[in-house]
Structure formats: structure tokens, C-alpha cells
Amino acid sequence: MYSIADLQTIIAQTLLQRDFPTEPSNLYDPIRYFLSIGGKRLRPVLTLLATDLFGEKIEKSLSAALAIEVFHNFTLMHDDIMDEAPLRRGKDTVHKKWDTNTAILSGDAMMITSYQLLSKSQTDNLSEVLHIFSKMALEVCEGQQLDMDFGNSPSVTEEDYLQMIRLKTSVLLGAALEIGALIAGANPKDRKLLYEFGVNMGIAFQLQDDLLDIYGDPKKFGKQIGGDIIENKKTFLLINAIRLTKGKEEEKELKGWIKRHANYNVDEKINAITSIYNKYGIKTLAEEKKSFFSDQAFQALEKIDVPANRKQVLITFTKGLFVRES
Template sequence: MHSIAALQTIIGEALTERNFPDNPNTLYEPIKYFLAIGGKRLRPVLTLLAAELFGATIKEGLPAALAIEMFHNFTLMHDDIMDEAPLRRGQETIHKKWDINTAILSGDATLIRAYQLLAECKPELLAELLKVFNKMAQEVCEGQQLDMDFEKLATVTEEEYLHMIRLKTSVLLGAALEIGAILGGADKQDRSNIYTFGVNIGIAFQLQDDILDVYGDPSKFGKQVGGDIIENKKTYLLINALQLAKGSDKQELIHWTEINEFDQQQKIDRVTAIYNDLGIEKLAHKKKMSFAEQAYQALEAMAVAREKKLSLIEFTETLLIREH
């Protein structure tokens, strides 16, 4: 089994080698630029880990892994437009560096490349791969729509939020793993187990992100700590704080979410203080670990020798203790 670092290198090199055409430059240059920004390539790493786990070679798994990475980047390109985000990983987003129409078309071309890559897999597996890939793609769109819908709602329940992040974030991790398992010839039960593992890790991953946004180290987090508080994002932390707060804490929390003009640092400090009073960080960590435990149970149930699962265990631990 390859290490996670080795797989990240393989994927990075493959993305460079499998270049896009030169013309029209206005369509393909933004894609090359976006891919060059980098990222951890966690999702395609999962595909290769699963493929190796069940006996496929890196060569057999690589086209599908790259398809997963292309799909992920397509969603980021379009999400940046919807979020009006000026930066992605510290660099200008495509719609800012070029324009919105270019970002839409470049995103579309990236999605098409994902399907082209998937088509390079074994023909006898393609129908099953497409079934898993297309279900995931549709659910990611549903999750993004729910996320946008939540911005207009006064209240969102914890259950609604967890459902949204399952669709928007987690099913992609689950599908990345299941696709690798299909390439390795896993049976239906192990495919189900590894998908469940990925989905639960994905939810834990997003909850860790929610926690880091408030409690992360600014020098390591990579973006402004407290950004979710400033934007009134309905994260696990805010949803539970609004549910648990009483009296003056409740009134102040509602006040900060309703006013349009405020000192950003003051808002971050005051809302964080309310979170601290309510024990919200501990609550979020507990919920995160409950999903991690479900993931470990699914991993344990897989009919594969434990030593072969060590890379996935390492991957999980890296996600859960990450600082950025």
C-alpha cells in the first residue's frame, strides 16, 4: 500500500501530465490556473486507497481518481461564483481574475473532463461506476441548493444542517471510496461499508471545519478565524447556541445575527464568549467524534485484513486533528 503522501504526489503529477488543449486559451487557461492553485487532493487519494485496498493497481485506479478530483474542482469553480468569493486558497478565483461567464464555461469543461476520465476505466465496470458517480453528483447539487436556501431561513435545525453537509460534502468522499472499491472488485457489502465510512468521515470533517472557523489558530487555519460568525453562517455551532442560549445570552446572540453594521472583531469576540459559556466547542467535538466512531465501525466491518486498513485509519486521524 502506498502512503498518503506518495498518492498525493502521484495525483499531482498526473494532473500536470494530462493537460488541457491550448485552444481556445480563454476556456482552458483558467482551468490550468485553478488546478495549479493546488489543494490536498484528499478525495482522489481516497479512491486510490480504496482501489489498492481491494487489489487494484494505481494505474487501474488513477483515471477514476482524477475524475473525482476534476468533479471536485468543477464544484469549487461554480461555488465561488455563487458565494461571490474573491479568493480560493489565497489566489484570485476564476470569476474575479477573468469573469463570471468564463468561470461558468471553464467549470463546465472541467466537469466534462471528469466524465472523459471516468470513461478510461475498465469498460465492464463503467455502468456501475457511472451509477455511483451520477448519484453523488446529483446529491452534491442538492446539498449546495439547500445551503443557499438556509441563508434565507430564520432558523435551521441540527438535523437539517447535518443532512445538508452530508449531501454537499460527505457523499463525495463516500463515492470516491466506493468507486475505488468497485475497481478493486469489492463485493456489495464491502462497497456499502466503505461508502458509509466515507460519508461519516465527511460529516466529521465538516464539523471540524466549523470548529476551526471559531477556535482555529489564525496562522495555521489559512483563512480568517470567525468568518462564519461574521457572515451568520448557520453552522453546527450557531444552530446549537441559538437552541441552548437563554435570557440575555439569547437576546445578544439574536442581536448579533440581525444587525447589518458592526465591528467585526467585537462580534467575533462576543459570539465566541457566548459559545464558551454554553460549552458549544465541547458539544461540537462530541458530535464530530460520534460520526468518527460510526466511520470506524464501518471500517472494522470490512472483510479486509486490519493491516491493509492502516492507511485509511491514518487518513481519518489526520482529518480529525487537522488545524487547517
């Protein structure tokens, strides 16, 4: 059995050893730079944990785990362009350090590299591994498009939002786990349960992020508290606030803040909308929904037919993420 720290170290060291070509430098230097600026490597760790869960050596799924991590970083590089983000993990984003065209092309090269890595997986079921990965990759794109569409949509429901985060965030966690299990030789039933565990876990994580953006400790969160409010981002909290204030006196105030794009005090906006959240119990609603999905995740994990002691590292890892403050 491996510890989480052991697996994170293995992933980080193997990524640094990845031999990218030197030329053209403006294609590969941004990739080396982006992969070197850190990250918790949670998704590839899940792939290795899934393989270990079913008693197989993690070396068999290491290439697939790297594919998951490179693909994830490709999506981040392109997300930064779409979000016009200046920083990623406290460092300049690629499109700021180089330029937008370079970031697009380097991101494309990362996506292709992820498939190259995946093709080296030590398994007799490579076609199925590729199918799971490709389905996930397309769903992530669908989720990102929905997220962008929500910005201009006058009405986004809670169901719409949960579907968006399932696609944009959660299916990658599910696929990371399912691929690790498939390489380990797990049966279809257990693979499906592990996928469900990952997807439900991912939704709960995103709901936790929505809560942390408003109610997190600024010293631990690592980002500005209230950033989602400033950006009018349609999170679980805002969507439910819009729903619950309909026809109430706070509806006008909430919509007034959403429509204001300039000439306002940021702290005043954050405090005003947070007060509405507090009055209508939005925090409790989000916590209850997070608990629902985390419960669904652990129920799926419990049904997997492996000894309970083999699940403990995955359980501890997941519970630690559910109570994180940053």
C-alpha cells in the same frame, strides 16, 4: 502499499500532464490555472487507497481518481462565483482573474471532463461506476442549494444542517471510496461499508471545520478566525446556540448580532458570540457530535473484510485529518 505522499504526488503529476486543448484559450486556460494552484488532492487519494485496500493496482482507478478531483474542482469554481469569493488557496479566483461568464463555462467544461475521465476507468462495471458518480454529483448540487437556502431560512435545525453537509461535502468522499473499491472488485457489502466510512468521515471533517473557524490557531488555520460568525453562517455551533438561548437573556444579544450587517466592530461580534458559545457548552456539543460520526466511520471500516494491516494507511490518513489544525 503506498504512502499518502506517494499518492498525492501521482495525482498532482498526472493532473499537470492532462492535455487540455489550447483553443479556445479562454475556456481551457482557466481550467489549467485552477488545477495548478494546488490543494491536498484528498478525494482522489481516497479512490486510490480504496483500490489498494482490496489488493488491486492503483493504475486501474487512476482515471476515476482524476475524475473525482476534476469534478471537485468544478464545484469549487462555481462555489467561488456563488460566494463572490476573491481568493482560492491564496490565488485569484477564476471569476476575478477572468470574469463570471468565463468561470461558469470553464466550470461546465471541467464537469464534462470529469465524465470523460470516468469513462476511461479500467473496469467491467462502468455503468455502475457512472451510476455512483452521477448520484453523488446530483446530491452535491442538492447540498449546495440547501446551503444557499439556509441563509434566508429563519429556522434551520441540527438535523437540517447535518443533512446539508452530508450532501454537499460527505457523499463525494463516500463515492470516491466506493468507486475505487468497485474498480478493485470489492463485494457489495464491503463497498457499502466503505461508502458509510467516507460519508461519516466527511460529516466529522465538516464539524471539525466549524470548530476550527472559532477555536483554531490563527497561525495554522489559514483563514480568518471567526469568519463564519462574521458571515452569520448557520453552522452546527450557531444553530445550537440559537436553540439553547431561546427564552434566555442571551437570545436577544445573539439575534441582535445576527441582524447587524454594517457599522459594527468585527472583533467585538466574534468575541460576543464566542462567549455565548462558551457559556452554553457549544464547543463540547460539536466535539461530541464530531466524535460520534468519526466513531461511526471507524466502526464501518473495521467491519470490512480485508486484513487489518491493509487498512492501516487509511486509518492513519483519516486520524491525521481528524486532529488537523488547518
